[in-house]
Amino acid sequence: MNEEDVVVEFLTTDDPEAAAILLSIIIAYYMDNYDLEIAEFASENELSIEFNPVNKTAYEEYLTDLFIDMRLRVQEKQIELENEDKATAKALLLIFVQQNYERLKVTEMGNIKQTVQLEVVAYLQAMDYNVRIFKRWVAHSGCCDVCKALNGTTIPIDQPFLVNGQTVELASGKEFIYNYIDRGVAIAHPNDQCYIEFILIFN
Structure with missing residues (x-):
C-alpha cells in the first residue's frame, strides 16, 4: 500500500x-x-x-x-x-x-x-556567537487577512510568531483571536503557504 x-x-x-x-x-x-x-x-x-x-x-x-x-x-x-x-x-x-x-x-x-x-x-x-539570526514571516500571494497582517513580522528564531490567545489586528480594523497551538513557523491555518525568510546580523 x-x-x-x-x-x-x-x-x-x-x-x-x-x-x-x-x-x-x-x-x-x-x-x-x-x-x-x-x-x-x-x-x-x-x-x-x-x-x-x-x-x-x-x-x-x-x-x-x-x-x-x-x-x-x-x-x-x-x-x-x-x-x-x-x-x-x-x-x-x-x-x-x-x-x-x-x-x-x-x-x-x-x-x-x-x-x-x-x-x-x-x-x-x-x-557561532558572532551571529544573531531572525526570522521573518513572508505571506504568499492571495493569502488570508490574518497572514497579510503577519507579513513582515520579524522576530528571533526561538520565539513563536503566534501564541494561543494572541490577538491579530487585521487591515479592516477587525481583530482576530488566534486560538490554536503556538506557531514558531509561518503557518497560521491549514493549507497555509506562507514561509520563513532568515535574516543574519553579525556582531
Missing part, C-alpha cells in the same frame, strides 16, 4: 490494533521526511552538520495527536452518514477522508520544511 492508502485504512478501520500499527507506519513516513528535509536543507546551504533536532520529538507527538483527532472526526462523519445507503455512505466518507488528508498533508509538509529550517539555523547560531 502507498502512503495515502495506509492513511485511508487507518482512518476507516474498525480494528484498534490494526489502527495502531497503521498509525506507526504513517508517523514513520512523516518523520523520515523530517530527516530528509534536514539533510537537503543542510546540503543546499553547503553545511556539514550533525546534531540532535530539539523539535523533532515534540513534532512527532503533535503529528500523532493530529492523526488521532482526524480519525475521531472520520468516525463522527460515519455516524452522520448512517442514514445513507451503504454505497453512498462509503463514497461520501472516502471523499471526506481524501479531502481532509490532502489538506493535512500539504500543511504538514510545509510545517516540516520550516521546522527543519529553524532546527538547522538555530544550531548554527548556537555554534
